[in-house]
Amino acid sequence: MSDLLPFIVAGLTVGAIYGLAAIGLVVTYKTSGVFNFAHGAIATVSAYAFYELHVLHGTSWPIAAAICVLVVGPVIGVLFEFLARAISGATLELRIAATIGVLVAIQAAVTLHYGQTEVREVPQFLPSGDFDLGGTIVQYSDLVTFLFAVAATIGLSIYLRRARTGLAMRAAVNDAPLLDLAGTSPVRTRRLAWMVGTSLAAASGVLFAPVLQLDPVLLTLLVVQAFGAAAIGRFTSLPWTFAGGLLIGVLASLCSKWFTDGLLAGLPSGLPFLVLFAVLLVYPRGWLATRAETIVRRRPEWVAPDAFQVALAVVVLVGLLLVPQFVGLRLTEWTVALATVIIFLSLGLLVRTSGQVSLGHVGFTAIGAAAFSQLAVDGGVPWLVALLLTGLVAVPIGALLAIPAIRLGGLYLALATFGFGVLLQYMLYTQDFMFDSTGSGLEQPRPGGFEGDEAYYYLVLGITVAACAFVVLLNRGRLGRLLRGMADSPRALATSGVSVDVTRVLVFCISAFLAAIGGALAAVAQSTASADAYPPLLSLTYVAIVVIAFGREPWYALMAAAALILVPAYLDGAEVASWQQLVFGVAAIAVAAGSRRLTTPAPIRAAIDATFGRIGRTRPVAAVDATTSDAAPAGASPADVSTSDVPPVDPAASATPTVDPSTPGAGLPGAAPERVDPGKLEVHGLAVRFGGLVAVEGFDLEASTGRITGLIGPNGAGKTTTFNACSGLVRPSDGRVLLDGRDVTRLGPAQRARLGLGRTFQQMELFESLTVRDNVAIGAEGTMAGANPIAHAVPRPGHGATVRDATDRAMALCDVATLADVRVGALPTGQRRLVELARCLAGPSRILLLDEPSSGLDHRETARFGEILARVVAERGVGILLVEHDMSLVLSACDEIFVLDFGRPIFRGTPDEVRRSPEVQAAYLGDPDVEDVAPPTEEVAG
């Protein structure tokens, strides 16, 4: 034990600083919802400020420390609050890009200002001296550090429980608009939280300063270790976060005693990231749940005409073919740039198409370079085969990284991939199966006949063109649609029959495959590859660049690769890389603060459109609300939507059903059959409880094909909960759900959808950034993609036509055919409801669950919606289960009605019986005379 004590003491000291940094991170993350990847960069600024004041200007350490913690920290906090507010409406990838941009920019700025050559150190400034603790010498400075951190944690915990401003911070996390109504400004509250959080980061920077040589990368990474501690504390609990910091510090310190060579030698540095990754893998989902966000993703409205894209491709290709003629010695950089295009395409598939952020992409390129060398040199595998195998090696690793994406998604995915990247560097880069520990670099051979630089350039060009074509096809095909759909609403994708987990794993595997190949090709261009060419923080720069670049695939990737690789090739000077980093960082912040990705500049768009004869198409679809236009049948008036995008419609055409109801079964084979097989949804003894609250209890329900069944009840009666239990979005506490007599209680939403259960949502779940046609098409092909990864990407022969038919018919059935090319996000409520219904009907749904379809519709739209429902039932024989507030719609449309009140069934009968029922009247009126019908759930619930 006594020989462990020194390691424990050292570990506690470092761990206390981790803990201090981590609680600062948690405070800001919880109050603002912005996870600050630049938390470590704040510590860096503070450490250098301390150095500047204390070492260079001779300020006494207490004053210097006070300035850093009480002035520098809070000022940075105020700036961060501005940034956080600016990006509050942005999608997750942009919010992540913003703080990554700060990190990248601060690192570059510090490097530019202080240079990299001079050794800069801060002497230990805390009281010197030591004392004996059970045979171990303990430095006073360590003790002071530890006590300071503990005191700060306890103080902050008490502050958040007792003080009004502290309570306000927690209240702001919980419900900021309510805090505002309660008389406290959420903005001021958040600003205070940022100031506290950044000051803690600043304090950790000052405490770290004497521990090691000043280096922006090292300092940043040291504080990044706090992520692991924050993960232990579930990004919520301050005491647990601090304890997590101590635990990581002590374990890492002990590891440095226990493991000095072999695979585990990297464990001391890698441990926090291992912890981070492990926590995200094994913690129960509910512990890490984030607030559901509804941020509308805005994809560029303008897409260059195909003719232009083809012309551009030809011009670029010809240019690239001529490159070896004029670039001379820089041909290697050009080759690397081409390979980098593949890497950016792979990252774009994740970040740009599917809205998922990978912060470990450099890891895949490192794996690619190492695996390729091992295969081609040591394994003697033929070159091209080795290249393909290299890609395949990365696939299972990509799949592993997809696990946090499946479990937690969003931010946690970004964190896990970041942890993975750093872990890879610390633990595996130096292993023999990667770059080995000698640092001499791995030989990267070229294939026979392509040894020359020029020949190899053309080979890479060929592969890059192939990769571009592959990614372009993926993006424009079914997978691209599914990925964009997933970015908008995973829930809607699942209820369309797609196993979203498969989609997520698939995109990660494809991305990993491409990144590894790109990494290998770039390494081969340089003939050798060593570990230091793959710093994990470079992944952050990659993401920043991918977010800044504009244009569709592959253009953004070409632009990104040129900016990253070619610009420094043509600019001399030691500081170019730092300047470049600074520009990327600042640009990423600016783009994120604008809350949308850059688009092609307007004059260029106009010029392209003018040249390629598509005048007037550049105007974006205007957001309009047709609910006001009482005079016109909604959806029929071309004036409702920007005229440039919607062809004029003959009002008569949409007033009469486009599909003649008198001819059912007219013709086309499709995903949606002409007439569905009979089926029945049954619910037996359903109970759903949330904690102590009973949402539904003892509910029996059935809905069959060919009729409309109503489910009504006052607000909060448990109708939507019942729907969620039926469609698999909520797991019942008790009871069973049967579809055609088959128990589906344990099946997920996608499986149920494939069995014929479709649904719409009260808060509509649409793929906002996709067109009406693509929305409906996903309904048609969701079941085809299902859980099959190959069918995700490659439609079976004939499926394309089937999907098109089913899409067209569903759009016609729901009167939205004229809107086919309009983005759903731009449509008014009435038409959105119809699009959601059409999406349901395009698939094989036999029973549709419609949740308040008339909400937000005016009476005309409601009436029309009712007609369409009747038509759908009559023509296709589908069954509908309808939750609805509009009693006239319910009473006129339904064949049978179930009534819920306080989660319990109180009545079942025909519309007439419901109309006459005193129980139903009592439920709606709250009539005290019949109070007993409403069981006192309040008591149970408490």
Add this chain to the structure above:
Amino acid sequence: MSAPVLELSGITAGYGAAPVLRDVDLTVEAGSIVALLGPNGAGKTTLLRVASGQLRPSAGEVRVGGAAMTTAAPHRRARAGLCLVPEGRGVFRELTVRENLRLMTPPWERAAEPRRVFDAFPILEERAGQVAGTMSGGQQQMLALARCWLARPAVVLLDEVSMGLAPRIVDEIFAALTGLAAEGTSLVLVEQYVDRALAMADRVHLLTRGTTTFTGAPGELDRDDVLRRYLGGSDGDPDASGAGRSASAAGDGPGTPEGEATDG
């Protein structure tokens, strides 16, 4: 006479292009109780959002306690004496009952204030240490009222406080509201149980499709007409989709001839 505690004049407001409210006036005199009625979609919640500062009107003026507040943030209006209990539960679900109350109490009043609240809602004292989100709906609603009460507002706007609550609990809530009114606080009630609201109110304000169709004393109101308006589905009244809130509504069924507005 002092200035009205809340004065909305010429309010036009909405989300996106379509105005939900068109040129609506609402005045709440000190100590009065106003029932704000109208079918679903008439714009009642929108009007409360405009009053509380959560939605900026495209035209019109908001005055709280006589002071112009049209563009003021919600917290400034709260400090000027306006309190909104929003639809759903107006509590901080992750904070305990005591923390919810403490948030509303300046430090110097800490000793005295909870007593006042706990006397009115004994259940809250029992559950002072409980996390608010784990309480029942009725208890949360009481906490929301208690929080509001501590702020000593001049006017309280209540959006469907009885929603989802058992009748017995609604009785308790209304008893508490009566107590609040007895202290001289003005109330604006948006309420699904029309009769309860009418029984309590001294003024009625009827909104239909975003415009005022009646203002006056409860006795002047043609109650049957109101109930018909709540029915929904009749031709001339597109927004009336909040059917079924009354017995006569459920009994009438669809296709009832529309009752003309009895503009006061």
